[in-house]
Amino acid sequence: GLMLPYTPLHYLILEKESGFPEALIMTSGNVSDDPIIIDNDIGIKKLSNLADAFLLHNRDINIRCDDSVVRVLSFHANEKIKPSGTIYPIRRSRGYAPLPIMLPFKGNEILAVGGELKNTFCLTKNSNAYLSQHIGDLNNFETLSSFEDGINYFENIFNIHPQIIAHDMHPNYLSTNYAIKKSLDKGLPITAIQHHHAHIASCMADNFYHSDEPVIGVAFDGTGYGEDSAIWGGEFFVGGYNHFKRVAHLKYFPLPGGDSAIKEPWKVALSFLYSSGIEWNSDLPPLVYGNGKPSLIGSPINILKKQLEKEINTIQCSSIGRLFDAVSSLIGIRHITNYEGQAAIELEALTINNDDNTYHFAIAEENDVLIFDPAPVFIDIIHDLNNKCPPPTISTKFHNALCFLVVDIVETLKHKYGLSKVVVSGGVWQNMYLLENTIKNLISTDNSDVMFHKNVPTNDGGISLGQSVIANKIN
Known part of the structure; x- marks a missing residue:
């Protein structure tokens, strides 16, 4: 993809000068599958064989936050069919998180830990769902540590003390293991949510759906642990939020x-x-x-x-x-x-x-x-x-x-x-x-x-929102 400059510093870097390239090849400051590096010394040590130059800053980074990614629809999100160019989120991160998603009901203080790929977590309080920035794929210690740090940070800044923890049904996800351990440590009830039920509930909440009328959910993705272990x-x-029946x-x-x-x-x-x-x-x-x-x-x-x-x-x-x-x-x-x-x-x-x-x-x-x-x-x-x-x-x-x-x-x-x-x-x-x-x-x-989704990703980056609203409804 292409990234336009969005800070004054970017404009200074890209300022035209004789012999300076008109475009720069850039990537996030991390090794593949690892979280973004936020410490200058660690960055120089780990990335010196990948980057030609480093632009450092004397202000420490407190919390990781990747770029957001969106696609554009050819019709308007709020009308039947009308060309408009509606934003369709793929990754909800910088510029969006941690702004809350407004829920169609008031709920408990709940922590939902998401899945394994494109992980996000979600904390709810009253009518607000605080969906985290993109964490990444929870498949190594470094990303798990970033996930845990993010949860602690959100709990502190929003003064949320979870009463219930929701997680994916998959027994081997690191997020599931974290949820189980935290529930035992804190003595909190825990709720396992089927992966695709969470997808559908996420989209319902994204559309501020507050009715008890059932819907037809169409969940198409790559991997989700089923109730029959397939x-x-x-x-x-x-x-709906409370229950679902697999019909096709x-x-x-x-x-x-x-x-x-x-x-x-x-x-x-x-x-x-x-x-x-x-x-x-x-x-x-x-x-x-x-x-x-x-x-x-x-x-x-x-x-x-x-x-x-x-x-x-x-x-x-x-x-x-x-x-x-x-x-x-x-x-x-x-x-x-x-x-x-x-x-x-x-x-x-x-x-x-x-x-x-x-x-x-x-x-x-x-x-x-x-x-x-x-x-x-x-x-x-x-x-x-x-x-x-x-x-x-x-x-x-x-x-x-x-x-x-x-x-x-x-x-x-x-x-x-x-x-x-x-x-x-x-x-x-x-x-x-x-x-x-x-x-x-x-x-x-x-x-x-x-x-369909308008504010949160349709991929696994949105399922923590679905987990949180399901846990709210069934508890």
Whole structure:
């Protein structure tokens, strides 16, 4: 992305002078996956091999705060469809935090500790929710320390003494472990909140939704611990703050290696094909990539196939995020990722506006739950690949298939449950093509009342807000 100067110091640095570059390549002051360094001496020691120069200051930094990141919608957030350029937050940090989010009700003093990726925490008091700045991925000691320091800082400056602690259901998150330890140390009650319920509740609170009328929630993301211990991420719910019912989801497929597969979309693609009963033809891009990988223990393709056949270290998954990974690999875009969401981002970048061609999911009902199966989509994608269909066309048809799928299932659920309001949340909804076209189709086709994020991120940076409002309601 591009960053314009936003302080007088930035203007001085970028002031034109003969021989000085017109633009600077800059990054945050940290090693990848570590929190921002706020001590001058530590910064020079750790970053001297990365940076050509350091601009230091004699004022100490008291609390870390990353840059905020937003995208822009092509229609107005408060009206049905009107071009405007509405801000859509991706990371809520500098310039926004710690300004409070106004809640649609008065609540208890609660600490919600968020998830693992893109972590934020949230403290509530009366009608205010104090959502923290972006903390980062809680996967090392340094980031955990920053997380703990931030909680202590917020509790002190806002004079909040939590009476309840809320956390994600995932038992292995560092935030979960922190919540459990703090509840034991302080003798406080603790509440586990399902990940995607928190997503939907976050969006409801973001829209100041105060009614007890249930909504239809559409939670699409990469990873969330499900009530059945599977990895969820392609979910339709009916419910509200107090409760939810899972009424539709992506058909389960085996995710090989669990979270490690996130970095290897080629494995995810072949797993989807395996679970769909589709033959692994040798000319498919993920097969070509897998066969070309060096290995000391045998063919990576044969190892993966045996892993799937014998169900070794696989976990059931219904993630739309992984579906994007699979399609990206299947059409030869991205087989290995260097950062979260890379395969999906590159797939979105190929989409073509004003193209309504589409694929189709199969939908079946099992035990009063709608299951949508991507097998027909994969079959048609392979057919298009064989016919030399260009990747932008395939990407657009895949995106459109998801848009129309959401519209079809929402229409079914609206008639079945007599509901009118639809809430969309989760990291997949950072995809502007998917978000804008889904909302426009929901409004134009079924006149749905759609809620989406306006003040807090749709990704995991917003789930601590959802955890806090759910904990308030159920307690």
